[in-house]
Amino acid sequence: MTTGSYIESIGIKLPDKKVSTQSIIDKMKLSPPIQLEKISGIKERRFCSGDENTISLAVDAAKDCLTYSSINDHDIEMIIYCSISKFKSDLSYYYEPSISTIVKQKIGANGALSFDISNACAGMATGIHIANDFIQRRVVNNCMIVSGEFISNICNNAIQSIETSPSPEFASLTVGDAGAAVILEKTANENGFEVLNLQTFSKYSKLCIGKLSTKYPGAQMFTQMQKLQKVSISESPSFVEQSLREAGLSYSDIDYMIPHQTAKRAIMAGAINFKEYFGYSPKEIIITVELMGNTASTTLFLALYHQLQQKKFRKEDRILLLSFASGLVMGVIVFKLNELVDKYGQ
Amino acid sequence: MGSKIETIKVSLPLFSFNKGYISCAIRAAKKCLKKRGTAEQIGMLISTGVYREKHIVEPALSALILRKLIQRSFLCRRFSQDRFKKILAFDLNNGACGLIQALQIVDGYIQSGKIESGLVIAGDSLPKTGKTENYPFSQGAGAILLSKGGMEKGFVCFKTESYPQYKDDFIGYTHFAKGKLVLTIDEKKNFLDHSVSCVLTSLENFLNEVKLKIEDIDLVISSQYPDGFVSEIRDSLDLRDKIFQSDGTGFHTSAPLFALHSLFKTQRFRSAKNILFLTVGAGITTSIALYNQ
Incomplete structure (x- = not known):
């Protein structure tokens, strides 16, 4: 079964400033009891500097996306902004007006219908879910889903705050800043999404809480890492199986899986669990945390973009994006790449 | 065919310990769903409040509200898990206009047959943490339940x-x-x-x-x-x-x-x-x- 839209183009923005895991550990009052780099697989991540912020990351990603798109900026009909963070460079946090209003003006899509959504790390996946419905019903012909995650302040605050071990702020040490944008366009043929399924498992909603800090500028994130990982691993295979089955697919139809990029060891544990459950493993489980860390709502599209640039995929490859987020939100997005592969890695 | 308003309920802060948006939203939503009293599935829950309780930025406040709607307690009858079997909860923010945009989303999902009904919640907190300057809004929340309407009726x-x-x-x-x-x-x-x-x-x-x-x-x-x-x-x-x-x-x-x-x-x-x-x-x-x- 195909649905009414497909990924027409993807764009990203990574800040230039690189920050190594070792430099983060060196700044901490307390040495982590775990080998952070070995377990997370993260060697470095990017941090905003100077005037970079949530909006600039989103705008630069949107502009990059438009360079690969056949749709002009002023022809974008809808913009959904999806980040967790809404920080300006001075770490002031904007509640209103919506960031989407600002982004659309900055990229020249003034006539676009726009709003912000917030669904933790599943923000962009949720945006795709909503956009596809609008396109399917012909309310709009295209939609840009965009996010700018300026979350390095969570890491910086954890460096100052962690004084005991274990600490619920250890997961904060893995994050990095990035922007990502995706344009969906209507399709009348077989190019559309094969699976788009998101679900909230709210009994686990308190396993990860992020809030603006009252101690430091920016935010702090408190995660029950082991519980969250255990729940994600135990709940996800049956959710994926059900999502695929409803579309007449099975896990063995998947060529590549791109899971939410948290930490290498967690992703590998999930991959082993999937192999045991399904008795099959895709050609590759994509892991890109090594040089970017966990960039929240943008991770899936950052990973997809980099693999496209490296010409990793063929047109007929079927990709599964597996979204995990605080909430607990799980999302499955399945599609074939088709012409998207021709636009990247030239 | 548009979706129709099944019911609407509001809630004001009761006591000092539960005067935030989440408490008000849960009470309004519970009243809304109790009034409805059918077994149909709620497929979507959207929270559209701008000023977030305790400045929580993740998870979506809708997930925290949903958790309490499902959770069993001594005071309130738990709503059947089956009513929330395949629910997507998220927050939508666009100032005072987020409410109508959330209604548009729920209406669309109902029209396209993806969900049977959906709940939209709106309200704002005077955040308990930190200071405020020139904050003019009162605390309280409302919940509105949409379901399938008739021909040329509803939204x-x-x-x-x-x-x-x-x-x-x-x-x-x-x-x-x-x-x-x-x-x-x-x-x-x-x-x-x-x-x-x-x-x-x-x-x-x-x-x-x-x-x-x-x-x-x-x-x-x-x-x-x-x-x-x-x-x-x-x-x-x-x-x-x-x-x-x-x-x-x-x-x-x-x-x-x-x-x-x-x-x-x-x-x-x-x-x-x-x-x-x-x-x-x-x-x-x-x-x-x-x-x-």
Whole structure:
């Protein structure tokens, strides 16, 4: 079964400033009891500097996306902004007006219908879910889903705050800043999404809480890492199986899986669990945390973009994006790449 | 075929320990679902409050609300898990216009048959943590349940427009000053005038699109902020008693829900054929919806 839209183009923005895991550990009052780099697989991540912020990351990603798109900026009909963070460079946090209003003006899509959504790390996946419905019903012909995650302040605050071990702020040490944008366009043929399924498992909603800090500028994130990982691993295979089955697919139809990029060891544990459950493993489980860390709502599209640039995929490859987020939100997005592969890695 | 309003409920803070948005939202949602009393599945829950309790930025507040709706407690009967079997919960933020946009999303999912019904919640917290400067809004929350409507009944058209030349007219933001987190509302003097002129422009566009005249509208349920907005619109369009004006309770995103709640069971609402939902907020953004019954 195909649905009414497909990924027409993807764009990203990574800040230039690189920050190594070792430099983060060196700044901490307390040495982590775990080998952070070995377990997370993260060697470095990017941090905003100077005037970079949530909006600039989103705008630069949107502009990059438009360079690969056949749709002009002023022809974008809808913009959904999806980040967790809404920080300006001075770490002031904007509640209103919506960031989407600002982004659309900055990229020249003034006539676009726009709003912000917030669904933790599943923000962009949720945006795709909503956009596809609008396109399917012909309310709009295209939609840009965009996010700018300026979350390095969570890491910086954890460096100052962690004084005991274990600490619920250890997961904060893995994050990095990035922007990502995706344009969906209507399709009348077989190019559309094969699976788009998101679900909230709210009994686990308190396993990860992020809030603006009252101690430091920016935010702090408190995660029950082991519980969250255990729940994600135990709940996800049956959710994926059900999502695929409803579309007449099975896990063995998947060529590549791109899971939410948290930490290498967690992703590998999930991959082993999937192999045991399904008795099959895709050609590759994509892991890109090594040089970017966990960039929240943008991770899936950052990973997809980099693999496209490296010409990793063929047109007929079927990709599964597996979204995990605080909430607990799980999302499955399945599609074939088709012409998207021709636009990247030239 | 549009979706119809099944029921609407509101909740005000009860005690000091549960006066935040999440508590109010849970009470309003529980009342909403209890009233409905059927076994149909709720497929979507959207929270549209702007000012977030304790400045929580993740998870979505809707997930925290949903958790309490499902959770068993000694005081409240748990709603059947089956009603929330495949639910997607997320937050939508677009100032005072987020409510109508969330209704548009739920309406669309119902129309396309993806869900049977959906719940939209609106309300704002005076965050317990940190300081506030010039925060003008009252605490409280409303919940509205939509389900499948009849032919040419229910919500039939939505339109959102923005006027970015006025994006600095109303800004709500936090900053860190002297070691404290401060929530500040920066409202320019012209916000009211600009809001009124933007709404009048958007309304003209909207009425042209739905091929109606303002005389065809029987009831207008609108934003109540900025102060003076309702009376300006009433006078500009000669709406007289067709537009609802609250008693100055100062709600933000939930204002239209409190207004609708006041009217929902009245003859004034039942006898209205064309009902206009009209919101204006920071951006400046306007959202308008037409509801037929």
